[in-house]
Structure formats: C-alpha cells, structure tokens
Amino acid sequence: MNSYTWTKPLLQWFSQNQRPMPWRDDPSPYKVWVSEIMLQQTQVATVIPYFQRFVERFPDAQTLAAADPQDVLRIWEGLGYYSRARHLQAAARQIAGPLQGRFPESAVEWKSLPGIGDYTAAAITSIAFGKPEPAVDGNVLRVYSRLRGIRDNITLPAVRDTIREQLRPAIRTVDASAFNQAMMELGALVCRPRQPLCGNCPLKRHCKAHRDDLTASIPNKPRKAAVPHFTEVAVIITNPQGGVLLYRRPDSGLLGGLWAFPQARRKGNEPYRETLMRAIADLLTSAAITGIRKRGIVNHAFSHFSQTIHVYTCQAEPLAIESKGVQAEPCWCRPEKLDALPLSKTDRTIAKTSW
Numbered sequence: 001m002n003s004y005t006w007t008k009p010l011l012q013w014f015s016q017n018q019r020p021m022p023w024r025d026d027p028s029p030y031k032v033w034v035s036e037i038m039l040q041q042t043q044v045a046t047v048i049p050y051f052q053r054f055v056e057r058f059p060d061a062q063t064l065a066a067a068d069p070q071d072v073l074r075i076w077e078g079l080g081y082y083s084r085a086r087h088l089q090a091a092a093r094q095i096a097g098p099l100q101g102r103f104p105e106s107a108v109e110w111k112s113l114p115g116i117g118d119y120t121a122a123a124i125t126s127i128a129f130g131k132p133e134p135a136v137d138g139n140v141l142r143v144y145s146r147l148r149g150i151r152d153n154i155t156l157p158a159v160r161d162t163i164r165e166q167l168r169p170a171i172r173t174v175d176a177s178a179f180n181q182a183m184m185e186l187g188a189l190v191c192r193p194r195q196p197l198c199g200n201c202p203l204k205r206h207c208k209a210h211r212d213d214l215t216a217s218i219p220n221k222p223r224k225a226a227v228p229h230f231t232e233v234a235v236i237i238t239n240p241q242g243g244v245l246l247y248r249r250p251d252s253g254l255l256g257g258l259w260a261f262p263q264a265r266r267k268g269n270e271p272y273r274e275t276l277m278r279a280i281a282d283l284l285t286s287a288a289i290t291g292i293r294k295r296g297i298v299n300h301a302f303s304h305f306s307q308t309i310h311v312y313t314c315q316a317e318p319l320a321i322e323s324k325g326v327q328a329e330p331c332w333c334r335p336e337k338l339d340a341l342p343l344s345k346t347d348r349t350i351a352k353t354s355w
C-alpha cells in the first residue's frame with residue numbers, strides 16, 4: 001500500500017459529488033482561465049452568473065483583448081477585486097498579440113502573464129491541459145493539513161510551498177485535473193473550516209486530524225487583526241444643466257478604473273459639512289454650493305477595512321472642473337449615462353439615492 005491510497009476514494013467521491021459548473025462542461029483554456037480568475041477570493045455561486053455574462057460578451061481572448069476596458073469593468077461590476085479584470089484583459093492582449101492566439105501550456109509560461117500566481121497557473125494547466133501541477137488554495141491547505149496532521153502555520157509561504165511539493169508526487173499518479181478539483185471541492189463541501197463533515201468524508205480512514213480529534217486546531221491559521229473602520233462622506237453634485245459630477249479612479253489601486261462620486265474621509269470629529277466641502281474642493285474650483293441635504297448612509301466592508309458613507313446631495317454653479325491629486329478625469333455626466341459606466345458596489349448604491 002503506497003502513501004497515496006487516499007487519492008482513490010477522493011477521486012471516486014468527486015466523480016459522484018462534484019457540483020455542476022458552467023466551465024466544467026467545456027474546460028477550454030479560455031473558460032478555465034476566466035473562471036479561475038473570477039474564483040479568486042470569490043464563492044462559486046457568486047461567480048457563475050458573472051462567468052456566463054462574461055463569456056457571452058467576450059467569447060474568446062481576441063474579443064476580450066479588443067474590448068473597451070470600460071466595458072470589461074462594467075461586466076465585472078459587483079464582483080470586486082477589479083485589478084483581476086484589468087489583468088485579465090492585459091493577459092488577453094498578450095495572448096492575442098505576441099503569443100498569436102496560443103494559450104501557454106506550462107505553469108511557468110502562465111505565471112509570466114499579468115494576474116497569474118502559483119495557484120492560478122497550476123489550476124489552469126492541470127484542468128485545461130492535464131499537467132500534474134498541484135493547485136494549493138485555502139481549501140487544499142485545509143484538507144491536506146488535516147489529512148496529514150500538519151500543525152505548522154499554513155499562512156506562511158514556506159509551509160504552503162512544502163505542502164505543494166508533498167502533493168506533487170500524489171498528483172502524478174492520477175488524473176491531475178480531477179485531483180485538483182476534487183481537493184478544492186472536498187474543502188468547499190465536506191472539509192469545511194468549522195464543523196467538517198468527517199462522517200461523510202471519503203478520506204476519514206486516512207485522516208490524522210479526524211483520528212486524533214484535531215479538526216478544531218488544524219489548520220493552524222492565526223487570527224487576522226481587526227480591520228479599521230472609516231467614516232466617509234460622498235456627495236451627488238448636480239449642475240444647472242442637469243449633469244452630475246463623477247470622476248474616474250486611477251487605473252492602479254483600489255477600485256481602479258471605476259467611476260465614482262466625489263468622496264472624502266472624515267478627519268476625527270470634523271463636522272460632516274467640512275468633510276463634504278473637502279470632497280467638493282478636490283474637484284471643483286470656486287463653486288457656489290447650495291441645497292446641501294443628507295440622503296442616507298451606505299455601509300461597505302472590504303477585506304482590509306470597512307466604511308460608513310454618509311451620502312449628501314447638493315447643487316453647484318461652477319464652471320470649472322479641476323483634476324487634482326488622485327481624482328482623475330472629473331466630468332459632468334448625464335444621469336441616464338450612469339448605467340453604462342462601471343461603478344463600485346457602493347457608488348452604484350449611492351447612484352440609486354433619490355436626487
């Protein structure tokens with residue numbers, strides 16, 4: 001009996017229990033690649049409708065490469081982590097251009113494209129090309145560290161690398177695509193972070209954490225520090241011609257490339273109107289502001305901070321718009337055009353405020 005006997009019940013379980021996913025019906029390199037980028041930090045159920053809309057609109061790398069970046073962001077809107085969409089299109093341009101439409105087949109080549117790290121390169125090359133590359137994400141780290149009783153801190157890159165190398169000989173003995181997907185699926189459905197369903201698990205006879213009652217302490221994953229919370233003010237400014245003021249965020253950084261309403265972070269106990277005037281002053285020169293009204297509050301949590309946004313409306317009589325600092329490309333936009341522009345989830349909520 002070799003040390004990889006656990007792979008057989010795992011693959012049997014996967015063949016009987018895998019969830020239907022649209023990219024599983026047709027694991028072409030393009031569809032696998034798009035799905036893996038969308039699945040980074042995002043649940044399968046959230047990704048499915050986005051994936052379907054995306055591949056319908058951009059059915060291949062050439063179409064994606066030639067698309068208006070604003071259209072790509074608009075289709076991605078609401079999925080978050082927008083740098084993924086920008087990197088996807090940048091990589092499509094390399095595939096459609098220098099690579100002459102050829103998809104790389106090795107993990108090393110994939111990693112030379114924007115937005116592709118170790119995990120994604122391994123997932124794409126194993127699922128689309130059958131290469132024996134272990135794809136090590138949070139699910140796989142949890143399953144494997146429990147299976148082997150590994151108590152090291154799995155957030156450390158060195159521990160992740162060790163686990164990847166331990167999985168390499170195992171994946172060489174089986175269907176690589178099914179193996180990687182089975183490990184991830186088992187982590188998502190059975191070997192859950194809390195209260196794993198060990199009684200239903202195909203690995204229970206091989207699993208050290210189950211045998212030694214260690215599932216509560218493995219994986220060893222130190223708690224994250226609490227994320228900071230910020231109070232912000234956003235303002236919907238209209239002008240006498242019926243335009244509404246927006247600016248486009250810089251391409252790099254948080255929510256890069258998306259359009260936004262003027263917004264500023266409150267400093268200490270600063271009166272809200274002062275915060276609001278700072279938001280306006282960043283974009284308008286010598287505006288006469290009238291009719292300031294509070295309209296509501298929007299809460300939002302990112303992975304690294306959360307925010308409460310106080311939403312105001314006002315009218316401005318400015319004639320000059322100025323681009324200062326990071327707020328690129330301010331413009332007066334017709335309200336009916338807002339639907340076509342990519343906005344963040346919070347700005348889309350703000351846009352629905354009555355004004």
Ligand code: SF4
Pocket residue numbers: 143146147190191192196197198199201202203204205207208209210215
């Ligand atoms: S037996 Fe339990 S802890 Fe072990 S892999 Fe299965 S679900 Fe996870």
